[in-house]
Amino acid sequence: MTELPDFRTGYVALVGRPNAGKSTLLNQLLGSKLAITSSKPQTTRDRIVGVRTDEHMQAILLDTPGIHKAWTELNKAMVRKSVDALAEVDVVCWLEDMTVLAARIGADKPVLDGAAAAIVELLSEAGRPVIFVANKLDVVPPPTVLPVIDAVRQALPNLRAAVPLSALTGDGLTDLISELRAALPVAQPLYPPDHWTEVSERFLTAEVIREKVFHLTEQEVPYATAVEVEVFDESERDTEGLVRIHAAIIVERPQQKGILIGKGGEMIKRIGTLARKDLSALLDCRVHLELFVKVERDWTKTAKGLRKVGFRT
Ligand SMILES: Nc1nc2c(ncn2[C@@H]2O[C@H](COP(=O)(O)OP(=O)(O)OP(=O)(O)O)[C@@H](O)[C@H]2O)c(=O)[nH]1
Ligand SMILES: [Mg+2]
Numbered sequence: 001m002t003e004l005p006d007f008r009t010g011y012v013a014l015v016g017r018p019n020a021g022k023s024t025l026l027n028q029l030l031g032s033k034l035a036i037t038s039s040k041p042q043t044t045r046d047r048i049v050g051v052r053t054d055e056h057m058q059a060i061l062l063d064t065p066g067i068h069k070a071w072t073e074l075n076k077a078m079v080r081k082s083v084d085a086l087a088e089v090d091v092v093c094w095l096e097d098m099t100v101l102a103a104r105i106g107a108d109k110p111v112l113d114g115a116a117a118a119i120v121e122l123l124s125e126a127g128r129p130v131i132f133v134a135n136k137l138d139v140v141p142p143p144t145v146l147p148v149i150d151a152v153r154q155a156l157p158n159l160r161a162a163v164p165l166s167a168l169t170g171d172g173l174t175d176l177i178s179e180l181r182a183a184l185p186v187a188q189p190l191y192p193p194d195h196w197t198e199v200s201e202r203f204l205t206a207e208v209i210r211e212k213v214f215h216l217t218e219q220e221v222p223y224a225t226a227v228e229v230e231v232f233d234e235s236e237r238d239t240e241g242l243v244r245i246h247a248a249i250i251v252e253r254p255q256q257k258g259i260l261i262g263k264g265g266e267m268i269k270r271i272g273t274l275a276r277k278d279l280s281a282l283l284d285c286r287v288h289l290e291l292f293v294k295v296e297r298d299w300t301k302t303a304k305g306l307r308k309v310g311f312r313t
Pocket of ligand 2: 044064065
């Protein structure tokens with residue numbers, strides 16, 4: 001292979017509190033949807049690796065669960081995945097939702113709230129260069145972001161740059177890409193240019209179904225739900241353009257099972273219809289999807305429960 005002069009390659013972690021827009025930014029940087037997103041916090045539970053390659057740079061991007069105060073075994077495992085990522089990368093992108101922090105300006109309290117201060121501590125400890133991403137700029141007036149960036153600059157000695165952007169619209173993305181390129185080491189690419197993820201189709205399938213549960217159910221139900229793909233049959237993929245999938249939606253209590261099935265099976269049907277549509281696009285073929293719901297009592301509360309639903313800790 002010919003050497004590419006001054007090509008940059010490296011690992012980038014996308015971290016921040018739940019709902020900051022990390023998965024939306026990952027998808028925007030990849031130019032297609034890899035990570036599931038929702039307006040509810042704690043959507044992402046596992047690390048998701050996407051690879052963005054252009055003519056100057058290969059950024060291996062790690063989307064992570066939101067950093068938060070964790071009580072259950074599931075939440076602790078999620079936060080651990082984020083904190084571990086900090087030690088493994090060349091540069092960290094710390095995202096904050098500006099609708100949260102800019103709202104504090106002018107009030108008689110520090111601009112950085114407790115959640116931001118906790119993240120500052122973790123980032124200082126990890127010692128990696130940090131790019132602060134002031135997100136959701138499409139919905140806050142840009143001048144309100146400056147005091148937030150000032151506060152971050154004062155709090156975080158290893159801050160390398162700050163980029164205001166909208167992960168949703170992609171506005172400001174080119175500035176972030178320039179900053180990433182400047183921060184990554186000169187190195188040859190690790191993956192071929194068309195390689196876009198390390199995540200298996202089976203895992204993505206479970207995630208798409210879980211996303212529909214996040215979109216269609218409320219309160220504790222999405223947080224009590226895991227999805228396990230039990231059959232992923234590709235035997236007719238090449239000949240018929242068809243993949244057959246059987247997946248279990250697992251909840252913690254019988255009452256939650258009732259909610260997910262819905263009156264006359266209406267809810268599970270809606271989940272299935274929306275998931276099948278996305279899966280068809282993702283897998284680029286027809287999808288036969290069978291869903292069923294089962295109860296694994298209190299699976300979020302113990303390490304054994306997490307293993308039982310196939311959660312990789
Ligand atoms: N208006 C606006 N909304 C955004 C932007 N970025 C993300 N969002 C929305 O914010 C919500 C959370 O986005 P996610 O990408 O799921 O956030 P996350 O940081 O991955 O959240 P967790 O996985 O829960 O930690 C979704 O409803 C997104 O559509 C943005 O730039 N502008
Ligand atoms: Mg996410």
